[in-house]
Amino acid sequence: MKTPERADASPNAKTNAKTGTNAHARTNAKAEAKPGTRERIVRATSRLLQRQGYEGTGIKQISREAEATLGSVYHFFPGGKQELAAEAIRHGDEEFAVLLRAGLGSSPDLGEAMTSCTRLLATELRASDWQDGCPITSTALETVGRVPVIEEAVAEAFANWRAVVTDRLLAAGIGEEDARELAGTVINTLEGAELAAQVARSEEPLLVTGKHLARLLTAYADDRA
Amino acid sequence: MKTPERADASPNAKTNAKTGTNAHARTNAKAEAKPGTRERIVRATSRLLQRQGYEGTGIKQISREAEATLGSVYHFFPGGKQELAAEAIRHGDEEFAVLLRAGLGSSPDLGEAMTSCTRLLATELRASDWQDGCPITSTALETVGRVPVIEEAVAEAFANWRAVVTDRLLAAGIGEEDARELAGTVINTLEGAELAAQVARSEEPLLVTGKHLARLLTAYADDRA
DNA sequence: ACAGGAGTAGAACGAACGCTCTACCCAGAA
DNA sequence: TTCTGGGTAGAGCGTTCGTTCTACTCCTGT
Numbered sequence: 001m002k003t004p005e006r007a008d009a010s011p012n013a014k015t016n017a018k019t020g021t022n023a024h025a026r027t028n029a030k031a032e033a034k035p036g037t038r039e040r041i042v043r044a045t046s047r048l049l050q051r052q053g054y055e056g057t058g059i060k061q062i063s064r065e066a067e068a069t070l071g072s073v074y075h076f077f078p079g080g081k082q083e084l085a086a087e088a089i090r091h092g093d094e095e096f097a098v099l100l101r102a103g104l105g106s107s108p109d110l111g112e113a114m115t116s117c118t119r120l121l122a123t124e125l126r127a128s129d130w131q132d133g134c135p136i137t138s139t140a141l142e143t144v145g146r147v148p149v150i151e152e153a154v155a156e157a158f159a160n161w162r163a164v165v166t167d168r169l170l171a172a173g174i175g176e177e178d179a180r181e182l183a184g185t186v187i188n189t190l191e192g193a194e195l196a197a198q199v200a201r202s203e204e205p206l207l208v209t210g211k212h213l214a215r216l217l218t219a220y221a222d223d224r225a
Numbered sequence: 226m227k228t229p230e231r232a233d234a235s236p237n238a239k240t241n242a243k244t245g246t247n248a249h250a251r252t253n254a255k256a257e258a259k260p261g262t263r264e265r266i267v268r269a270t271s272r273l274l275q276r277q278g279y280e281g282t283g284i285k286q287i288s289r290e291a292e293a294t295l296g297s298v299y300h301f302f303p304g305g306k307q308e309l310a311a312e313a314i315r316h317g318d319e320e321f322a323v324l325l326r327a328g329l330g331s332s333p334d335l336g337e338a339m340t341s342c343t344r345l346l347a348t349e350l351r352a353s354d355w356q357d358g359c360p361i362t363s364t365a366l367e368t369v370g371r372v373p374v375i376e377e378a379v380a381e382a383f384a385n386w387r388a389v390v391t392d393r394l395l396a397a398g399i400g401e402e403d404a405r406e407l408a409g410t411v412i413n414t415l416e417g418a419e420l421a422a423q424v425a426r427s428e429e430p431l432l433v434t435g436k437h438l439a440r441l442l443t444a445y446a447d448d449r450a
Numbered sequence: 451a452c453a454g455g456a457g458t459a460g461a462a463c464g465a466a467c468g469c470t471c472t473a474c475c476c477a478g479a480a
Numbered sequence: 481t482t483c484t485g486g487g488t489a490g491a492g493c494g495t496t497c498g499t500t501c502t503a504c505t506c507c508t509g510t
Binding site: 052053054129130131133137138140141142144145151154155158181184187188189190191192195196198199200204205208209211212215216219 | 425
């Protein structure tokens with residue numbers, strides 16, 4: 001009912017590899033029309049997993065939200081819910097990495113970069129009425145030790161984020177091993193602070209934690225100097 | 226089938242308020258026989274929520290695991306799944322608080338107390354094959370902003386844990402406001418580190434994070450001295 | 451003109467969901 | 481004895497779950 005598609009018309013762009021399935025994925029840059037079906041499905045899944053977790057999100061809800069049909073979902077993701085979730089995790093991975101890079105790159109001073117990173121997270125979280133925390137935590141926790149495809153995507157995301165932070169710490173002159181260890185702690189702490197902020201419906205946990213992280217990092221940076 | 230109960234016999238102990246429902250709760254200290262039905266249900270729910278989250282856990286699975294019948298579950302928790310989950314969260318709250326107190330009280334030196342706390346968490350996590358992380362995180366994330374009864378229990382748990390840490394920091398001579406703020410960060414960080422350890426199936430994130438927390442705390446403690 | 455593949459559409463499957471309901475058991479009060 | 485009511489027992493309600501399946505509409509290549 002309602003024939004929702006059919007009006008975008010840009011039938012080219014065959015240069016798409018990257019994801020396993022045979023996606024057309026319409027790299028449609030003109031007039032910023034509705035993205036291709038596959039892309040819409042992934043985005044909707046990512047947002048729903050972020051807000052309701054893996055078990056709390058149904059395929060039918062996804063297809064409704066993405067304005068795609070069930071047939072399309074299984075066409076693009078024959079591996080079903082698990083494959084779809086794994087792909088959505090990869091989407092959220094990159095999304096969060098962008099945020100992280102933006103925050104950490106905002107100042108040459110390491111401490112300031114850290115606090116403005118938490119400020120950025122806090123602002124986004126508030127803007128979503130405390131709904132959109134880390135895009136993968138909930139799914140990660142629900143599936144740990146039980147859905148290998150998803151676990152793998154989650155582990156990759158964490159490694160990716162740690163790498164982003166590590167780079168910033170190395171640039172600040174922190175030694176390699178310290179930088180790697182600290183990067184892990186930074187990610188873990190941000191994760192925990194975001195959860196706390198959601199529960200408390202307040203920016204405070206994120207901001208306070210940012211302050212403490214800044215102090216910790218500068219302590220290590222000063223050791224070097 | 227199997228008539229699982231019927232052999233404990235201690236039909237008194239009416240002095241039970243605390244929880245809303247009309248619990249008998251059999252304060253059964255002799256022979257440590259199987260706990261009362263209500264207690265078994267709460268414990269099973271707590272463990273299942275910890276491992277599979279809220280949406281991933283069914284009432285029937287709970288009643289099976291608790292060796293109770295569906296009738297018993299709804300007898301003790303007429304509020305259904307939500308009430309049951311809230312009670313299970315309170316159970317996990319106290320469970321985790323005990324762990325926290327044990328770790329933090331294990332040494333007069335603040336830094337050592339902190340690291341032995343993460344060591345304790347790491348050991349327990351490994352012992353459960355990386356399954357039993359924080360008993361409430363998963364449920365908290367899935368229900369945030371959508372199930373007020375549970376949100377409330379979660380918020381109480383967090384406040385409870387923060388209070389435990391705050392006490393320890395005050396005892397170490399840290400000023401009141403710093404202590405309160407740091408306690409929040411400590412809890413957040415432990416939360417994040419436990420998640421990371423589960424995902425990585427390794428004690429390392431917890432231990433490294435413990436080291437960093439110890440350094441942060443002693444830095445604040447030394448400021449005072 | 452027409453074959454064929456990509457993608458859309460949604461009915462239908464068996465299983466599981468949360469929850470309601472009635473029936474029953476049995477210890478203590480009368 | 482009979483009565484009462486807390487607790488046990490599980491069939492069954494309507495709904496939704498993830499998935500499968502067939503039918504259909506386009507577009508493109510020949």
